[in-house]
Amino acid sequence: AQSVSQHNHHVILSEAASLELGCNYSYGGTVNLFWYVQYPGQHLQLLLKYFSGDPLVKGIKGFEAEFIKSKFSFNLRKPSVQWSDTAEYFCAVTPGTSGTYKYIFGTGTRLKVLA
Amino acid sequence: DAGVTQSPTHLIKTRGQQVTLRCSPKSGHDTVSWYQQALGQGPQFIFQYYEEEERQRGNFPDRFSGHQFPNYSSELNVNALLLGDSALYLCASSPIFSGPFYEQYFGPGTRLTVT
Numbered sequence: 001a002q003s004v005s006q007h008n009h010h011v012i013l014s015e016a017a018s019l020e021l022g023c024n025y026s027y028g029g030t031v032n033l034f035w036y037v038q039y040p041g042q043h044l045q046l047l048l049k050y051f052s053g054d055p056l057v058k059g060i061k062g063f064e065a066e067f068i069k070s071k072f073s074f075n076l077r078k079p080s081v082q083w084s085d086t087a088e089y090f091c092a093v094t095p096g097t098s099g100t101y102k103y104i105f106g107t108g109t110r111l112k113v114l115a
Numbered sequence: 116d117a118g119v120t121q122s123p124t125h126l127i128k129t130r131g132q133q134v135t136l137r138c139s140p141k142s143g144h145d146t147v148s149w150y151q152q153a154l155g156q157g158p159q160f161i162f163q164y165y166e167e168e169e170r171q172r173g174n175f176p177d178r179f180s181g182h183q184f185p186n187y188s189s190e191l192n193v194n195a196l197l198l199g200d201s202a203l204y205l206c207a208s209s210p211i212f213s214g215p216f217y218e219q220y221f222g223p224g225t226r227l228t229v230t
Contacts, residue, residue, distance in 0.1 A: 034218065044221035090157050101171050103219060105157030
């Protein structure tokens with residue numbers, strides 16, 4: 001069965017520290033990949049997405065992610081976090097072919113940034 | 116431009132009761148998906164509606180049913196509520212499907228508590 005693993009459940013960083021959140025998926029075919037963020041009290045918002053092309057994807061608020069097909073990974077990075085990045089981050093995958101439409105989400109990573 | 120809206124925001128029901136949750140998609144979107152997000156988990160796909168029909172379903176029992184109206188809005192119905200149905204129910208909409216390269220926009224969710 002298709003699945004998404006986010007290995008870091010809770011991460012605590014100080015402001016200006018670098019961030020890398022892991023995401024691995026299990027699916028052998030073409031995939032579309034997403035990172036969503038959920039700020040406290042707000043709804044899920046799209047940070048970035050990968051469909052095809054350059055495996056290094058840049059998103060909003062200085063976030064980027066790299067798709068490494070051989071490792072089935074799509075890790076999220078940010079060089080310098082801010083207090084306002086405190087949120088829960090979800091990686092999601094959907095097969096990149098017609099006929100299936102559901103997103104498969106990881107369990108999320110709660111990030112707390114200390115001021 | 117209004118995003119995805121859901122009602123009600125919060126709901127408390129008793130075991131065995133039935134509940135109906137509502138969703139209005141983002142303007143220009145015709146596809147609606149429903150997800151269940153239990154505490155500490157990522158969203159789990161329930162089903163997706165397109166052209167007023169259920170197009171794909173996740174691993175949820177028949178107690179979960181839905182409907183899509185001609186104006187693309189949607190309802191999620193859950194019968195014979197169990198304590199385990201307590202969760203945040205998310206609605207997501209996406210634009211007219213034109214291949215696998217689509218993304219979903221999420222609403223704020225309805226928090227259902229079953230006592």
